[in-house]
Amino acid sequence: MIDWTPFFASWELHGKFPKILDDEVVGVEATKLYNDARAMLQQMVAENWIEARAVFGLFPPTRSTTTTSRSMPTNRVQAY
Numbered sequence: 001m002i003d004w005t006p007f008f009a010s011w012e013l014h015g016k017f018p019k020i021l022d023d024e025v026v027g028v029e030a031t032k033l034y035n036d037a038r039a040m041l042q043q044m045v046a047e048n049w050i051e052a053r054a055v056f057g058l059f060p061p062t063r064s065t066t067t068t069s070r071s072m073p074t075n076r077v078q079a080y
Helices: 005-010 027-046
Strands: 061-063 068-070
Touching: 005 027
Parallel strands: none
Antiparallel strands: 061 068
C-alpha cells in the first residue's frame, strides 16, 4: 500500500489522501496527477523498468558492561 499524501505534498497539493481527490480547490488536479502516477507505476511493472531488491538481517545482540550493540556474525551471513 502506498501513502500518497507525501507525493501530493511534493507537488504542492496539500491534503490527505484519498480526501484530496474530492477537494474543492485541488481535487481535479490531484486526481489527474494520481491517475498519471498509477499509470506510470503500472508501466514500470509491465516493462520491468525496475527490479525490487532487499537486504535484511536478524542478529542477536551482544552486550558489554555499558551498552548493548548489534554485531554481524560473519560465519552466518546468507545472501538471497
